[in-house]
Amino acid sequence: MQENNYALQMQDITVEFPGVLANDHVSIDCKKGEVLGLLGENGAGKTTLMNVLYGLYPPTSGKILLGGNEVHISSPSEAIENGVGMVHQHFKLVDTLSVIENVILGIPSKKQRLDLEPAKKRLLELCKEYELYVDPDEIVWRLPVGKQQWVEILKALYRDCKVLVLDEPTAVLTPAESDQLCRAIRRITADGRSVVFISHKLREVIQITDRVTVIRDGKLIGTIDTKDATQIKLAEMMVGRPVTIVRKERPVFEDKKPILVMEGVSAKDDRGIQALKNLNLIVHSGEIVGLAGVDGNGQRELAECIVGLRKLTSGSITIKDKKVNNVIADPSFVGFIPEDRQKTGLVMDFSIADNMIIKDYQNEPFAQNKILRYKVIKKHARAMIRKYNVKSPSEDVKVRNLSGGNQQKVVIARELDPEPVLDIAAHPTRGLDLGAVTNVHDILLKERNRGAAVLFISAELQEVMALSDRIIVLFGGEIMGDLNGETADQQVIGQMMLGQPLEVQK
Ligand SMILES: Nc1ncnc2c1ncn2[C@@H]1O[C@H](COP(=O)(O)OP(=O)(O)OP(=O)(O)O)[C@@H](O)[C@H]1O
């Protein structure tokens, strides 16, 4: 066995899917104790490359070396045996099992009796060592997404991985949680382990990585030392042309009418705990109301109440003067981009074309006399793919096989294209690359300018501030204040996000 300074070397990796060359002779390496950033636009091939390392796809060319020795990895269990850990872009936890059950799931054991106690003890040691605290006995679905992320990381550390791949770990984290993750990553690498870190947030990439590799359209563009990188430089490497960020024009919308009116709305969360408390909110036509707040303060429940997926315990909701309490929203009236595109937004094993009509399949022009008209459906999908720039060789591709960012574009296209009167967009830019983020921002502004009422939910304060006409801050299911988007102060919003109402601050 010959050890070298590299924890991981992937050389000349090629992966081809029908119609897509996802990785085209890509080489990357990561030194021991190093954090390597892996960057690229949506669909560039980042996840695919890491899936090869994890034994999910066999490459058609290339080889993998771990610690200088060539390995052949043909399944995740072989990857784990070889010291590779992976936290997938979309989590793979079993929601109905407890944290500790998830952590030990799949580890072979010679014992006949399953004793969870030693495993719990070891897990708690890891929690302490990396300051990622979770309760071993909590059921996973009850945990907020941030904590689920800790479980995924702890699970890999429990298996003593030498190379840990984090595929967009911060897409679902709050700023405070992202800082916590950065600290944990430093501890992980201080142990001599290596981390491959995929993210679209360039600021973070610069903060946390030692070197950055950029891929574009499946090809290696280059690797640079992070100390020589700037956000602009990385963005240019990613998109292949100079990038500029321009603040959008925002014409005054004259004819404002109340579209969404919520009065005294209360509701419970999945655990039966009060999630919304006597909430009053109005969104007018031609305005974007940004809903800021740390995730888990009622944002999800609020959106679900509006679209009729969650029961109100009191209060009333009207959309364009029509009472809609506990009524599933009419898709031509309300566009809803849910926060979890895979569980709520898409049927993963349906094609793009089928996902595009899923709310409308019984209606003209997609069906006639209850018979689906596939020519029309496919033509519609092709038009949407072009309009929303979905990267896919055809409309027949299963949504499961699209990159994360392109899945999001499918949801957006379906929800916003019938031109609803009310758009609810929950974290619509999560996991999108720079170009796609700008695209979504443009789409939401366009919606506003045509007169739609837009409720924009995001945990990214920067984008809430950049986009909103009004900013509402939610904390513990209550509205802490209602601010003018143009003049709102970041500090004040930050305080409100921590539960200080505006009056108290003044
Ligand atoms: N199982 C699959 N079958 C067919 N095509 C696939 C499959 N997996 C990925 N692809 C395609 O390969 C390309 C690269 O996808 P990949 O998921 O690696 O991108 P990514 O860089 O991770 O993007 P994102 O930032 O959006 O997550 C995309 O065009 C995608 O549609």
Ligand SMILES: [Mg+2]
């Ligand atoms: Mg990906």
